[in-house]
Amino acid sequence: MYKLIAIDIDGTLMNDRKEITKEVNDAIQAAKAKGVKVVICTGRPIAGVRSIIEELKLNDEDDFVVTFNGALVQNTYSKDVESQITLNYNDLKEIHDLSLKLNSPLHFFDTENLYTPNRKISTYTIHEAHINKIPLNYLPIDEVPKDMLISKVMYIDEPERLNATIANIPEFFWDKYTFVKSTPFFLEILDPRVSKGNAIKQLAEKLSIKQEEVICIGDGENDLSMIEYAGCGVAMANAVSVVKEVAQFQTLSNNENGVAYAIEKLVLGT
Incomplete structure (x- = not known):
């Protein structure tokens, strides 16, 4: 049973x-x-x-x-x-630095809020906030509190562009984090556990x-x-x-x- x-x-x-x-x-x-x-x-x-x-x-x-x-x-x-189980500020900084190299926008969460470091807010970030009825905040990476508990970070983009981003993520990143592609336009990055x-x-x-x-x-x-x-x-x-x-x-x-x-x-x- x-x-x-x-x-x-x-x-x-x-x-x-x-x-x-x-x-x-x-x-x-x-x-x-x-x-x-x-x-x-x-x-x-x-x-x-x-x-x-x-x-x-x-x-x-x-x-x-x-x-x-x-x-x-x-x-x-x-x-x-x-x-x-959360990510920390250093994780966020590393993931964000890679996003800049790969030219892929991202957003991230604590327990109750969604944040974007992008002045030009992605339509996918707006979609995420709307679907989940969660507050959306603009927060540059260098202004993120160092003690913030980050539930997950997401690379977000058009499916073809996101696939190109995924193909160029360094091998050591795959060992360091858990990656899940939850939709064709969302790649979620979490603690490896x-x-x-x-x-x-x-x-x-x-x-x-x-x-x-x-x-x-x-x-x-x-x-x-x-x-x-x-x-x-x-x-x-x-x-x-x-x-x-x-x-x-x-x-x-x-x-x-x-x-x-x-x-x-x-x-x-x-």
Whole structure:
């Protein structure tokens, strides 16, 4: 019997209109009623998931959420931080210096805010702030507080330009940080210990849930680590090929209530 379901948001939980359908919500509530722990696991900041947590009623005393691709795990009832793994100022400075060499804009987060060091603010930064309903601040790198806890940094650009940036990142950078391409225009850079898979593994162990009792559902490259960890990794029909290749189960697309279908087949037996 599965005891924990970890679900990505964009391209998975939500359809392309950024809606959680009644079918998906009903399936999640039915899984909860069976005693299954449902955990949102997303690259979004915590501010970008609070309304979703409330909508899905995932805020009981022993409920958790994974944000920033695993950098922050938080109790949704008490707001207590279970784990937080961040970058520091020196990391940000190094990543920013490389962005200048590669001519790639970036933005970065602390826990509650989005920052850009670019006077000409990227449309992708504006998009990020809007989607997550998070404050956007202009902050030059040399004015960043040295003690700021930086959840993640993102290289942002048109897909073709971002691909060129990725191709020119030095090899030692790949060893020093975790990189996840969450969309064709976002490359996320995190502490090397951070991944969705590591966060779900640690959370399952805290809850005394075995690996084989875990379902993880996702569509993007940043979901790969949790799909690989899960007892049953579930790929959306709209998932990238690398996710489909490692998943044990493929469900319908995010526009076809794919999360509901997976829960019905794997958990509810309908």
